[in-house]
Amino acid sequence: MKNTATRLRSLCAALAALVILLALAVPAFAADGFADLYYRMNDSAEVLTGDEDSELETSLEELSVRQSFDVVVATIDSLEDEGYTSMEEYADDLYDYCQFGYGENRDGVLLVVSIGDRKWHISTCGYGITAFTDAGIQYLGEQMTSDMADGDYAAAFRTFIQWTDAYVTAAREGHPYDVDNMPKEPFSIVYLGVALVIGLITALIVTGVMKSRLKSVAPQRDATSYVRQGSMKLTNQRDLYLYREVHRTERPKESSSSDSGGSSTHTSSSGSTHGGGGGSF
DSSP, X not given: OXXXXXXXXXXXXXXXXXXXXXXXXXXXXXXXXXXXXXXXXXXXXXXXXXXXXXXXXXXXXXXXXXXTSEEEEEEESOXXXXXXXXXXXXXXXXXXXXXXXXXXXXXXXXXXXXXXXXXXXXXXXXXXXXXXXXXXXXXXXXXXXXXXXXXOHHHHHHHHHHHHHHHHHHHHTTOOOBTTBOOOOOOOHHHHHHHHHHHHHHHHHHHHHHHXXXXXXXXXXXXXXXXXXXXXXXXXXXXXXXXXXXXXXOXXXXXXXXXXXXXXEEEOTTSOEEEXXXXXX
């Protein structure tokens, strides 16, 4: 029987006694900058095997410590079971209630997946708001949703972990992924080979068809056989303007909030500042 099914519930229940302290004081952190007593892979919905759970917990731990940036994943059966109607509110409250995050600013990111609602949400805090812009979150969601739709949640979470590592690294190098700096899709040499083969076949077909239509054509020494005497008669003359210059200036486009880039933020029920975004699958 899996030992992770009740991790999140039992953990957060144990922390209930600390709610008053959390409201009055800054949480105490362990020597390594993380709060004590929590797992990073919380599979309450039991969508992972035991081996997958252990593998992902290890990967999340390694990434969090190496980047000094807390990375957490949680699954739930449904929002209704948790007493919530909003993925954003639940993800933010879970982040705050369980004291996720690294250091005084509680730098980190939390991915919550509601299996019954078929929804996902990413909550960011501290440096996570810088590393995960609104556009970057939506791009990351697109990389995960196909696996989640197929029920392969382990693959989706691996993708989340890999991209989180890349997002944090890019942000610390001074160019977080955003509307004007999205990740580039890898180019495969296979695509180039396929394109060349298709182009060659198409060219051969077209030239073959054109050649088949030239059966009545034979080489000529000059062009006299194509000219008929007296066939050229000039009966009218006029001037035609063949060209004109037109100068156009493009009208500036009105930019929407979604095109402006950056991270939008909001305040959770506990008063903390969060960024984030989500979608369905």
